Amino acid sequence: MTEEQTLSLDDTLAALRAVGEATRLRLVALLAESELTVKDATAILGQSQPRISRHLKLLAEADLIQRFPEGSWVYYRLADGPEGHLARDLVARISAEDPVFAADQERFQAVRKAKAEEAAAYFAARALTWDRERSLHVSEDAVEAAMRKALGDKPFQTFLDLGTGTGRLLEVFKDQYRSALGVDASHDMLAVARANLAKAGLSDAQVRHGDVYALNVPPRSFDVVAIHQVLHFLAEPARALAEAARALRPGGRLLIVDFAPHELEFLRDKHAHRRLGFSREQMERWLEALELDLEEVTDLVPGEDNDTNLTVTLWLARDRRIVTDLPAQNTSREVA
Numbered sequence: 001m002t003e004e005q006t007l008s009l010d011d012t013l014a015a016l017r018a019v020g021e022a023t024r025l026r027l028v029a030l031l032a033e034s035e036l037t038v039k040d041a042t043a044i045l046g047q048s049q050p051r052i053s054r055h056l057k058l059l060a061e062a063d064l065i066q067r068f069p070e071g072s073w074v075y076y077r078l079a080d081g082p083e084g085h086l087a088r089d090l091v092a093r094i095s096a097e098d099p100v101f102a103a104d105q106e107r108f109q110a111v112r113k114a115k116a117e118e119a120a121a122y123f124a125a126r127a128l129t130w131d132r133e134r135s136l137h138v139s140e141d142a143v144e145a146a147m148r149k150a151l152g153d154k155p156f157q158t159f160l161d162l163g164t165g166t167g168r169l170l171e172v173f174k175d176q177y178r179s180a181l182g183v184d185a186s187h188d189m190l191a192v193a194r195a196n197l198a199k200a201g202l203s204d205a206q207v208r209h210g211d212v213y214a215l216n217v218p219p220r221s222f223d224v225v226a227i228h229q230v231l232h233f234l235a236e237p238a239r240a241l242a243e244a245a246r247a248l249r250p251g252g253r254l255l256i257v258d259f260a261p262h263e264l265e266f267l268r269d270k271h272a273h274r275r276l277g278f279s280r281e282q283m284e285r286w287l288e289a290l291e292l293d294l295e296e297v298t299d300l301v302p303g304e305d306n307d308t309n310l311t312v313t314l315w316l317a318r319d320r321r322i323v324t325d326l327p328a329q330n331t332s333r334e335v336a
Contacts, residue, residue: 007082011063015083018062019090023047024055026104028078031065032091033108034236035077044107068282072265080285115235116185118272124188138300143257143312144172146298147226150255150316151176156223160247162212162240163230167193170205177224181217183210212240215247222247228257232275238286245290250321254292256283260299260311283315292317 007015019025026045030036036044041052056076059065063083068075078084094101147169155176161169164182166189173180184190184207193207210216212227213236225244231237244254259277267273280297287294296316302309 005082005085007086011083012086015062015064015086018058018064019087021055022100023051024059025090026100027052027055027059028064028087029091029094029101030104030108031076031078032088033105034112034239035068035075037073037075040111041076043111044104046107073268112235115274120186124186138302138310138312140168142300143314144168146300146314147228147255147257148172150296150298150314151224151253158222158224158249160217160222160225160244162215162225162227162244163233164193164207165189165228167196167205167207169226169228170197170202170207171200173224174200174202174205178204180205181222182207183212183215183217185209185211212243215243217247219246220249223249223252224255225252226255226257228255229259231256231258231278232273235274237275237278238289241286242290245292245319248292248319250319252319253295254287254315254317254319256315256317258313260313262310264310277311278313280313283313287315287317291320293320 019028023045027041030041030044038049038052038056041056042049045052056065056067060067060076063079063081064087065076065084066079068077078087096102096105151173153176155178157178159170159173159177159180161167161180161182164170164184167182170180170182170193180202182193182205184193187209190207190209197205197207208216212230212234225247227240227244231240234240241254241256248254261277261279263276265276267276284294294315294317296314298314300312300314302311
């Protein structure tokens with residue numbers, strides 16, 4: 001353990017005092033599972049919003065948790081520093097059979113399920129018009145051109161598109177991959193995607209129903225993984241990124257496309273957005289934690305005729321593991 005990962009006696013006692021209360025310990029246990037808002041925590045613990053806010057404030061003052069404002073919402077998660085590690089160690093020692101914590105977990109899963117069902121209902125209702133509704137920023141043609149430029153024109157073996165929607169990316173990169181898979185949680189979206197692939201005659205691509213938080217694909221099996229305008233719909237984008245990283249071959253590339261931070265609150269209510277964009281710093285932190293090297297960041301700023309002010313950002317990252325287990329025809333880092 002390095003010096004940066006350790007705490008002084010005073011800091012250790014301060015952290016233990018902060019977590020040494022039943023509600024705050026329950027909150028820490030929940031935040032070890034996922035980022036949460038005050039609204040989420042209130043629903044799970046069954047306590048008032050002022051009470052929950054007070055406990056979160058004390059935990060934040062002790063550097064056990066961090067807060068991240070997004071528009072009118074604030075997300076909380078365990079801190080990355082030594083205090084956060086201490087909190088994780090404490091949570092790991094709590095029995096999963098403890099009735100209080102077990103009940104919290106049951107309610108937490110219910111909240112998570114309700115959010116997933118809300119998003120699924122949104123996508124099902126809009127499957128046929130999805131491509132049009134995504135045009136709240138620079139043109140899709142411009143985004144696709146930037147994605148093609150980021151990946152270059154060299155071929156790669158396998159391509160995974162997470163949250164494939166109508167299957168558009170499977171068509172965009174059809175001349176570069178040998179086989180491709182699109183994964184989406186919406187059966188309605190998949191019906192549209194299958195129709196589009198059939199119309200385009202793409203026999204090397206298929207789509208599959210799946211969960212971006214728990215991909216049913218072999219680890220280390222894809223040269224390129226794309227997550228195009230998906231993360232802002234997710235309650236836990238870091239979990240989805242971890243699954244994407246797990247699917248990457250050594251030397252493989254992860255291409256993320258999403259919005260830069262913005263303040264368009266109507267996207268939460270009318271378009272089921274969970275996050276109002278992502279900063280470069282936040283994405284870099286997530287990628288570094290997954291041992292992915294960020295190679296390129298591109299911002300696509302809307303023109304004056306676009307009144308939404310939504311900037312689209314592309315992040316291209318590479319798995320830093322040495323390329324030793326790729327097929328013989330794909331051993332160059334240039335084609336991974």
